[in-house]
Amino acid sequence: MSQPSSATLPHYELLYHPGNPGRGEFIRLALEAAQVPYTDVSNSSKEGYALVQQTCMSPQNLSSSDGNPPVFAPPALRIPGGGGQSEGGGRALVIAQTPNILWYLGEKLEVLAPGGGEAGRYHVQQVVLTALDLNNEVHDTHHPVAVGKYYEEQREEALKKAQDVRETRIPKYLSYFDRVRQHNERDGGGKGTYLVGSKLSTADTTVWQVLDGLMFAFPKEMEARKKEFPELLGTFYGNVKEEGGLKEYLSSKRRLPYSMGVFRYYKELDRQ
């Protein structure tokens, strides 16, 4: 769990779709907060996305790359030399699934660990997983009945789904995240600023990204919710943006704008 100097860290490779924050953003935020070197493969070269498609999106593949098992869908993380001695030493490890990758980085990069030992790590991960569940529900507001079809083909169902997510699911999740924050303020070292423990963890970066995406997708809804959750949507949200590593990243070109990914703005799906 000790933090290696960046000279001894593997050079991480993020394998994800280009041009959108998407699920890759949860991993970018963790890497940027930890200030470790990585390559965002699809967004770094013209050939990058072909490599991602070959590794993570080929429906006949019996392996992703480097002898690792196949991947269902991006994002994946390629860790040169991460495959370990017991598996032939020094070959690359390729792992998929956003929460799996975030757990891996939390284990390897002490700067992302919340303190509190084992209990702290599992308490971070349960918040991460819950925030990613909300991320999935938000995706389904514009794709409620068919993942592979256009929004315009399921607009009627989307109106119903978005109403339910806005009126019942978002407040339920926001209440949970805020109660985690209050618990940590009362019992932990969070001072109301962090969700678990006394410093930034993937719980903070992951919840922050979902809140930021919600503010883009449902601006009226989220503006109205600020009265109920002033600390979560005000102080907490604002403080994460100022964290070392994240402040520079969020104003850089590496931070991609939202467009047609998980978080989309359709006026008719927001609070009217």
Next chain:
Amino acid sequence: MSQPSSATLPHYELLYHPGNPGRGEFIRLALEAAQVPYTDVSNSSKEGYALVQQTCMSPQNLSSSDGNPPVFAPPALRIPGGGGQSEGGGRALVIAQTPNILWYLGEKLEVLAPGGGEAGRYHVQQVVLTALDLNNEVHDTHHPVAVGKYYEEQREEALKKAQDVRETRIPKYLSYFDRVRQHNERDGGGKGTYLVGSKLSTADTTVWQVLDGLMFAFPKEMEARKKEFPELLGTFYGNVKEEGGLKEYLSSKRRLPYSMGVFRYYKELDRQ
């Protein structure tokens, strides 16, 4: 990672809704496969569900129990004495989120670890998380637009969602699970029987449960898919049922029948 004798293991408590396999079943299967003692709190006493509701379902709670942070929803696992020395020694650890609990058990119960060291554990977890994603998509076939409303109120949308899940999502997931199996047969020690490594892991129990649930919810669809995936739906599915611990469990009263949970049978949602 060494396997403690059951005398030194904590007595795990599963906190989940009563009367349904649901998401709790993924955890039951892991505990039963490992043959470790546990209490299924809701199904063990009349007062059990009240305790689960108080711990995991109280929307005002700032703590689940024993000083642990709040839980969004069941399932949770309570581990007496699991809170660790650094947190006041011997207090209970309460952790939530199905994949988080499965990772915890995989770390603590060597019998569930796949071998292959660190790489093997992350490769197990990416399969676990992907199977649980499919589990969520199946839930949404009967609740596509409003989690809190009855199926009958969203039946029209459910017909569309179920068609998409049957025709595009199920084959995509089955192809992935089968390619993981083939990869392990070719490169690992799985002999086509296990998904990762040379013995049973939570990857196998979790995929198995989703396959079993799909066979209940979509019997015609799954019967037709057997031609495409004979090893996965035949040999693999059958072998997991015969594993030590699971064989006895699956014919016991502890194995709950499907009813109105994640996996439901509505004739109109199956292949016609």
